[in-house]
Amino acid sequence: LRGARPEDSPSRWALRFVQSLENVKVCLSGMNAMSQVEENMQDMEPVSEEEPALLKKACGIINAQTAVPCTGCRYCAAHCPKGILIPDYFKMLNEITRFPQEGWKIKPAYASLAKGHGKASDCVKCGACARHCPQYIHIPDFIAMAAEKLEG
Numbered sequence: 358l359r360g361a362r363p364e365d366s367p368s369r370w371a372l373r374f375v376q377s378l379e380n381v382k383v384c385l386s387g388m389n390a391m392s393q394v395e396e397n398m399q400d401m402e403p404v405s406e407e408e409p410a411l412l413k414k415a416c417g418i419i420n421a422q423t424a425v426p427c428t429g430c431r432y433c434a435a436h437c438p439k440g441i442l443i444p445d446y447f448k449m450l451n452e453i454t455r456f457p458q459e460g461w462k463i464k465p466a467y468a469s470l471a472k473g474h475g476k477a478s479d480c481v482k483c484g485a486c487a488r489h490c491p492q493y494i495h496i497p498d499f500i501a502m503a504a505e506k507l508e509g
Contacts, residue, residue, distance in 0.1 A: 377403035424454040425499045433486035439475035446477050450503040467507040477504035
């Protein structure tokens with residue numbers, strides 16, 4: 358994507374794509390900095406005929422490097438009886454999957470975070486978390502994977 362449009366951020370690509378869909382009339386984006394508000398207010402041209410193929414290729418690369426398709430919404434975490442920081446651990450699992458050579462710093466960061474909260478291996482597989490996941494992720498399976506990779 359950077360090769361095709363080096364000036365466009367990933368969020369700009371996303372907005373351009375969504376605005377190109379036939380039945381989309383309004384597109385809202387979550388923002389947490391004034392620079393993001395300013396970027397999102399700029400005029401955007403729709404994706405060209407060639408660009409959907411680039412976006413599909415980029416998605417394939419990202420999906421191949423992602424262990425858990427968690428968006429970090431945190432709906433699951435409030436329902437965990439063990440206080441496991443599910444989205445945080447999934448983020449770390451994705452990091453160590455994407456960059457296994459970085460385990461030397463990811464694992465200690467996990468251990469530090471887990472001291473004040475439930476560890477991934479504390480999961481009792483009750484499924485309370487999964488019932489609240491808008492992504493329909495079977496969280497207990499991925500928490501077990503996180504325990505294996507982050508605690509092992």
